[in-house]
Amino acid sequence: MCFEAKRLLKLALGPVLMLMSVVALASGGEASQVNMSPGATQVGERIYDLHMIILGICTIIGVLVFGVMFYSIIYHRKSKGFKPAHFHESTKVEIAWTVVPFLILIGMAVPATSTLLEIYDFEDAEMDILITGYQWKWKYEYINENGENVSFFSNLRTPQSEIYNSQPKGEHYLLEVDEPVVIPVDTKVRFLVTANDVIHSWWVPELAVKKDAIPGFINEAWTRASEEGIFRGQCAELCGKDHGFMPIVVNVVSKAEYNDWLAVKQAEAAEIKELMAQTFTMDELMERGEAVYARACLACHGANGEGGVGKAIAGSPIATGDLGTHLDVGINGVPGTAMQAFGGQLNDVEMAAVITYQRNAFGNNMGDTVQPIDVYNYKKG
Amino acid sequence: MGDHHHGPAKGLSRWLFTTNHKDIGTMYLWFSFAMFILGGFFAMIIRAELFQPGLQLVDPAFFNQMTTLHGLIMVFGAIMPSFVGLANWMIPMMIGAPDMALPRMNNWSFWILPPTFLLLASTLFMEGGAPAAGWTFYAPLSTTYAPPSVTYFIFCIHVLGLSSIMGSINIIATVMNMRAPGMTYMKMPLFVWTWLITAFLLVAVMPVLAGAVTMMLMDVHFGTSFFSAAGGGDPVLFQHVFWFFGHPEVYIIILPAFGVVSQIIPAFSRKPLFGYDSMVYATASIAFLSFIVWAHHMYTVGMPVAGELFFMYATMLIAVPTGVKVFNWITTMWRGALSFETPMLFCIGFLVLFTIGGFTGLMLSIAPADFQYHDSYFVVAHFHYVMVAGAVFSMSAAVYYWLPKWCGRMYNETMGKTHFWISFIGFNLTFFPQHFVGLAGMPRRIPDYALQFADFNMMSSIGAFIYGASQILFLYNVIATIVAGKPTSEEKVWDGAEGLEWTIPTPAPYHTFETPPKIDPAHAHS
Numbered sequence: 001m002c003f004e005a006k007r008l009l010k011l012a013l014g015p016v017l018m019l020m021s022v023v024a025l026a027s028g029g030e031a032s033q034v035n036m037s038p039g040a041t042q043v044g045e046r047i048y049d050l051h052m053i054i055l056g057i058c059t060i061i062g063v064l065v066f067g068v069m070f071y072s073i074i075y076h077r078k079s080k081g082f083k084p085a086h087f088h089e090s091t092k093v094e095i096a097w098t099v100v101p102f103l104i105l106i107g108m109a110v111p112a113t114s115t116l117l118e119i120y121d122f123e124d125a126e127m128d129i130l131i132t133g134y135q136w137k138w139k140y141e142y143i144n145e146n147g148e149n150v151s152f153f154s155n156l157r158t159p160q161s162e163i164y165n166s167q168p169k170g171e172h173y174l175l176e177v178d179e180p181v182v183i184p185v186d187t188k189v190r191f192l193v194t195a196n197d198v199i200h201s202w203w204v205p206e207l208a209v210k211k212d213a214i215p216g217f218i219n220e221a222w223t224r225a226s227e228e229g230i231f232r233g234q235c236a237e238l239c240g241k242d243h244g245f246m247p248i249v250v251n252v253v254s255k256a257e258y259n260d261w262l263a264v265k266q267a268e269a270a271e272i273k274e275l276m277a278q279t280f281t282m283d284e285l286m287e288r289g290e291a292v293y294a295r296a297c298l299a300c301h302g303a304n305g306e307g308g309v310g311k312a313i314a315g316s317p318i319a320t321g322d323l324g325t326h327l328d329v330g331i332n333g334v335p336g337t338a339m340q341a342f343g344g345q346l347n348d349v350e351m352a353a354v355i356t357y358q359r360n361a362f363g364n365n366m367g368d369t370v371q372p373i374d375v376y377n378y379k380k381g
Numbered sequence: 382m383g384d385h386h387h388g389p390a391k392g393l394s395r396w397l398f399t400t401n402h403k404d405i406g407t408m409y410l411w412f413s414f415a416m417f418i419l420g421g422f423f424a425m426i427i428r429a430e431l432f433q434p435g436l437q438l439v440d441p442a443f444f445n446q447m448t449t450l451h452g453l454i455m456v457f458g459a460i461m462p463s464f465v466g467l468a469n470w471m472i473p474m475m476i477g478a479p480d481m482a483l484p485r486m487n488n489w490s491f492w493i494l495p496p497t498f499l500l501l502a503s504t505l506f507m508e509g510g511a512p513a514a515g516w517t518f519y520a521p522l523s524t525t526y527a528p529p530s531v532t533y534f535i536f537c538i539h540v541l542g543l544s545s546i547m548g549s550i551n552i553i554a555t556v557m558n559m560r561a562p563g564m565t566y567m568k569m570p571l572f573v574w575t576w577l578i579t580a581f582l583l584v585a586v587m588p589v590l591a592g593a594v595t596m597m598l599m600d601v602h603f604g605t606s607f608f609s610a611a612g613g614g615d616p617v618l619f620q621h622v623f624w625f626f627g628h629p630e631v632y633i634i635i636l637p638a639f640g641v642v643s644q645i646i647p648a649f650s651r652k653p654l655f656g657y658d659s660m661v662y663a664t665a666s667i668a669f670l671s672f673i674v675w676a677h678h679m680y681t682v683g684m685p686v687a688g689e690l691f692f693m694y695a696t697m698l699i700a701v702p703t704g705v706k707v708f709n710w711i712t713t714m715w716r717g718a719l720s721f722e723t724p725m726l727f728c729i730g731f732l733v734l735f736t737i738g739g740f741t742g743l744m745l746s747i748a749p750a751d752f753q754y755h756d757s758y759f760v761v762a763h764f765h766y767v768m769v770a771g772a773v774f775s776m777s778a779a780v781y782y783w784l785p786k787w788c789g790r791m792y793n794e795t796m797g798k799t800h801f802w803i804s805f806i807g808f809n810l811t812f813f814p815q816h817f818v819g820l821a822g823m824p825r826r827i828p829d830y831a832l833q834f835a836d837f838n839m840m841s842s843i844g845a846f847i848y849g850a851s852q853i854l855f856l857y858n859v860i861a862t863i864v865a866g867k868p869t870s871e872e873k874v875w876d877g878a879e880g881l882e883w884t885i886p887t888p889a890p891y892h893t894f895e896t897p898p899k900i901d902p903a904h905a906h907s
Contacts, residue, residue, distance in 0.1 A: 216610020
């Protein structure tokens with residue numbers, strides 16, 4: 001699209017955008033966002049331009065069509081004694097209003113096609129991240145050919161008390177996670193998107209990526225962020241009860257910062273590998289278990305194991321009963337209830353620690369410990 | 382033939398056993414209005430929860446059941462049966478036929494609806510709650526991860542499909558066989574044309590939906606894996622099959638609305654429809670195109686780029702025949718002698734709002750831009766502009782336009798106009814801000830949202846309550862008209878109206894056109 005045409009469109013859109021911002025201002029002290037954001041990528045800017053061009057064309061057509069209609073409504077009134085004409089059918093006019101829209105559509109299809117082809121160009125990605133949607137959280141795995149793979153879950157961090165209105169809501173209410181995904185700036189990052197249970201959709205508007213996460217299939221998408229910053233998004237495909245509570249936070253950092261971050265994560269991963277082979281004392285397990293409990297169990301089972309959405313842990317027949325059953329519930333969950341399978345979400349050290357903790361905290365006093373190797377063996381069957 | 386002019390039977394049996402197209406039409410209309418109120422009530426619950434950020438009234442699982450049932454009941458219970466009711470009343474009267482071609486089937490296709498919706502609504506009280514996967518019920522959320530009530534839901538969809546197919550066969554048989562002598566196809570009123578085309582669409586796609594839910598049933602109960610990758614199936618297959626039904630379905634909803642508007646605008650413009658032939662051809666083109674655009678609902682599922690391009694181009698093409706229609710209506714108004722009774726107001730409202738919905742539809746057809754719009758509130762705004770302002774506004778127009786003919790009494794014009802203006806303002810207040818929050822990144826089908834969406838959501842909820850309340854006024858106006866409206870016996874209630882239905886007495890007698898009318902070539906179609 002040439003420069004002049006773009007200017008014309010901007011002129012035409014001026015009033016529309018002004019109306020939008022007036023509405024936005026009138027609706028609150030701060031202006032709410034009323035339009036798509038060009039975001040932080042080149043593709044996002046191209047999509048934004050496309051969006052504005054087509055909005056502009058539609059606005060011009062709308063003004064013309066509604067203009068004719070309102071002229072008629074104002075001047076061709078029976079109450080003003082206007083006598084009706086009786087014309088109908090005109091091949092010339094009818095051909096014109098078929099052909100002209102068709103040509104306009106071709107004009108729209110050209111930039112749309114080239115943008116689409118760019119979005120579909122997955123070549124030359126500099127790094128890959130495997131994204132897996134779970135009910136209701138995201139898992140990120142950094143796939144490294146040389147070196148340790150890094151993987152972690154990213155959960156909603158907003159506390160229930162904010163959601164249920166007993167505490168004031170924070171600035172990033174529902175758009176904050178415990179561990180954001182980190183990517184380097186100016187790097188073509190390829191996302192391999194899949195799901196573990198139902199269909200989810202990974203959407204970060206400012207990175208111009210929305211891709212469905214489909215169980216059993218892997219979709220591709222990519223982004224190249226041209227500025228650093230924190231970008232937030234949400235699951236876009238209805239995925240069950242907590243569809244509205246599985247946000248995405250992407251932290252775009254400089255390449256150096258990214259490398260540092262990755263090194264730390266890789267060291268952690270290597271450490272966990274080592275820990276897997278270790279035997280822990282009761283105190284060590286209890287300390288680790290308390291931290292895992294706070295992160296993975298507390299929301300449903302309560303800070304003192306008193307229960308809530310989930311059953312009470314304090315005095316529970318499972319936590320004070322057979323160890324095998326306890327491991328089974330922790331690793332495989334209870335199908336048909338809110339108790340999820342944590343086997344894939346916690347590593348063996350974390351699982352061992354949290355099970356030990358549940359058996360020896362909140363007044364439970366089993367005195368037994370679970371070691372990572374026990375979890376490993378249980379999983380192997 | 383002493384009993385030739387018998388009237389309706391007395392009491393409940395009149396309605397249970399009737400084969401009279403007017404009685405069945407009336408039942409369809411009342412039933413669909415009841416469903417409209419029920420579906421609207423669910424919408425009020427949704428908007429009340431979304432009034433503020435945070436969870437206040439319902440839990441997220443129930444919220445999902447509400448969005449699901451709202452969609453299903455509005456599409457299958459309110460809009461579709463309302464147009465079938467209108468077809469029942471009007472098609473025989475418009476083509477000079479004494480009744481529908483298959484009157485007993487007509488009775489059955491209505492009477493299987495109420496128990497079906499009772500069953501569907503009862504899933505709310507079942508263990509695990511009602512289906513909650515959205516009105517599009519994508520697998521595997523609607524199969525492996527569904528509550529047990531999904532089995533009842535599948536049964537309901539089968540029966541609704543049966544009812545729709547029977548209704549359509551009836552309409553096709555009536556239009557093809559029962560036209561009065563001289564009423565050739567190209568003389569039929571446009572409402573009849575749009576319904577004939579709609580009926581063919583229904584017969585073509587309802588079995589496809591039945592296929593989709595049957596595969597779901599097999600996956601849920603009989604160990605198949607149509608939609609499960611673990612067993613060699615594909616969840617995306619569900620979406621392809623669903624939208625092969627679903628896209629024609631949206632034209633099934635909107636084509637009869639086009640027909641209504643094409644009857645009413647000429648009447649209040651006192652001028653014939655500008656391009657009758659091109660309207661017929663445009664309707665047929667839209668119907669044809671509706672079969673080859675389904676995957677534009679699925680741009681983000683990971684289709685190959687060639688597929689994306691095909692569906693993008695085909696979808697954009699729909700703008701051409703749709704444009705032809707809008708241009709035709711406006712040219713019909715041009716240099717007419719316009720007056721603005723309630724039916725005309727609703728048609729003008731339809732024209733403006735449907736066109737806006739058409740524009741956003743064109744924007745959504747652009748695949749790369751759709752990556753940002755898809756599954757956001759922008760889509761919710763778009764389809765409510767075409768569904769509510771399209772189907773519901775035109776249905777309101779139709780009721781005000783033909784009600785005097787049906788019951789021989791005039792409605793209260795002031796109240797009708799008030800209904801229009803409150804609906805128009807309420808509707809726009811509800812759905813216009815949803816464009817903004819969608820573009821700003823709010824996904825659809827969420828019970829709670831981030832703080833930057835709060836202002837527009839509150840506005841939207843207020844609009845929804847206003848719009849909802851305006852329908853109570855509508856109900857009151859219709860009942861007041863039937864019970865105590867100003868009697869009228871003029872055959873032609875509206876001075877600009879054309880067509881056979883305006884040649885019979887008012888109110889329309891129980892039986893009409895027992896002998897076929899003579900078709901006056903000059904006034905055949907309006």
